[in-house]
Amino acid sequence: MNLQGITEDEIANYLIHTPGFFERQAQLLHAVQLVSPHGQRAVSLQERQLEMMRDKVKGLERRIMEMIRHSQENEAIAQRLQHWVRTVMLTHDDAQLPEVLTTELQRQFLIPQVGLRVWGNAQHPVKPEHAELPCAQAISDDARSFARSLTLPYCGVNAGFEAARWLEDPTTVASLALLPLHHDGDVFGLLVLASPDATRYTADMGVEFLTQISELASAALSRLLA
Numbered sequence: 001m002n003l004q005g006i007t008e009d010e011i012a013n014y015l016i017h018t019p020g021f022f023e024r025q026a027q028l029l030h031a032v033q034l035v036s037p038h039g040q041r042a043v044s045l046q047e048r049q050l051e052m053m054r055d056k057v058k059g060l061e062r063r064i065m066e067m068i069r070h071s072q073e074n075e076a077i078a079q080r081l082q083h084w085v086r087t088v089m090l091t092h093d094d095a096q097l098p099e100v101l102t103t104e105l106q107r108q109f110l111i112p113q114v115g116l117r118v119w120g121n122a123q124h125p126v127k128p129e130h131a132e133l134p135c136a137q138a139i140s141d142d143a144r145s146f147a148r149s150l151t152l153p154y155c156g157v158n159a160g161f162e163a164a165r166w167l168e169d170p171t172t173v174a175s176l177a178l179l180p181l182h183h184d185g186d187v188f189g190l191l192v193l194a195s196p197d198a199t200r201y202t203a204d205m206g207v208e209f210l211t212q213i214s215e216l217a218s219a220a221l222s223r224l225l226a
Contacts, residue, residue, distance in 0.1 A: 077209070080108040088220050094127075098135040101220060102191075105213070113173065115166035115192035116221075119144060124183060124225040135189075136224075139166075147180050147190045153210040154178040155201040163192045174198040179214040183222045191217050 015021055084104050091100045102114040116135045120126040126136050143162045155177045163178055164170045173194040181189035191214065195201060 081212075084108045085216060088216075094223050095130060095133065097220060097223060098133060101217060105193075105217075111193050112196060113167045113169065113192075113194040115163060115194065116189065117143075117163070117166060118181070118189035118221055118224055120188050120225050121183075121186045123186075124188065124222075126224055127226050130224045133224075143190070144187075147178070148187045150178065150180040150187070153180070153207045153214055155205050155207060155210070156203045157198060158194070163190055164194060166192060167194055172196045175201040177201045177210055179210055179217065181214065181218040181221055183218060183225060188225060189218075189221060 087104045088097070088101050091097050098116055098118070102116050105111065106114040117137070117139050118126060118133075118135050119139060130136055140162060146161075156175065158164050158173045158176050161176065161178070164173045164176060167173060174196050175198050176192060176194040179191040179193070180187045181191060193201065193210075
């Protein structure tokens, strides 16, 4: 038989559409020799198929283990979130709320530094009895405007943000997340999560969980507003 001019694709296509070929030519399964991907030794077509199946099974096992690991991590995060929310809800003294909220958030999620500022708005200013709280101290108009410009939490490097100066040790802040606090459609505060690790908060990270934290903190801290 003259195979000149027949391409490998044509041969492959013939074998695919001729399922009985290897039944009629069973000896070829042992005669065809392939190079094993696990070394330079030659193996039969059947052995090569078994190796491919083993590799596929190992790949599936790795994916399953990865899914289990992610499930366990998500469960742990959910438990920490529940502890944080429960502690905040059990804080009945509004004056203690900012300290409890930030301290517990820092503890549950191992955040090196957490900062907070609440300034209210024209319709809902900070209550007079809370005006002297550390979180109610004055900030610049630029910081307020920046907070109002955030439609989602900001994550990235510390580019000299004023918010970093609200922290206990601003000189160590390499990356941060800035979470705007909303009430009645306006921004009334800003929650700051900071780390000395430049990769802790990055511009390409997902912000779904941080948005959830922002919404929960907003609901709790709105108690400070008139």
